[in-house]
Amino acid sequence: MTGKAVAALLTLLLLFAAGTRGKALPRSAIELRCQCIGTHSKFIHPKFIENVNLTPSGPHCKNVEVIATLRDGREVCLEPTAPWVKLIIKAILDK
Template sequence: MSVVSIVALLVFLAVPQGDASEQVIPRCQCINNEKRTIGRHIGQVQVIQPNSHCPYMEIIATLKTDGITICLDPNLPWVKRTLESLRAQQRL
């Protein structure tokens, strides 16, 4: 190999191809949903409507005690009641 070829190869290998942290694959955040009633332990709730990255409504709750986030099943009656209660509190 000639010196020019070796230098060209080294330059090509030295050029960064992009940071891996910038390459985010869009997908649903909730894989498993909690089914047990945990309404009184919920501190905050984030509701993510269906979008181009995920066709499902996602409800992500943060627990009061330890800050763990848990996905909730939006079809369960206790989840619907909890959301209505939190919305009513926010209107006050």
């Protein structure tokens, strides 16, 4: 291809990309690896936890991952075998 043809093709692709709307995918659909490098096992009082995300093991990661979003916006990976984390998971699953 000549330089002009490449430039025209790139311009066309940019115009097409600008006219489309992307859709956000869930984190699990994007990430093909474990989210948690390490885990936190010390007790965190439930009043400081805003949300808990439980990701079962699968092809992306062999570990069950429990990610808590704290009220201050931080995300913390919790140790799924800790007794207090098991209680939180049980409470979520019983709902």
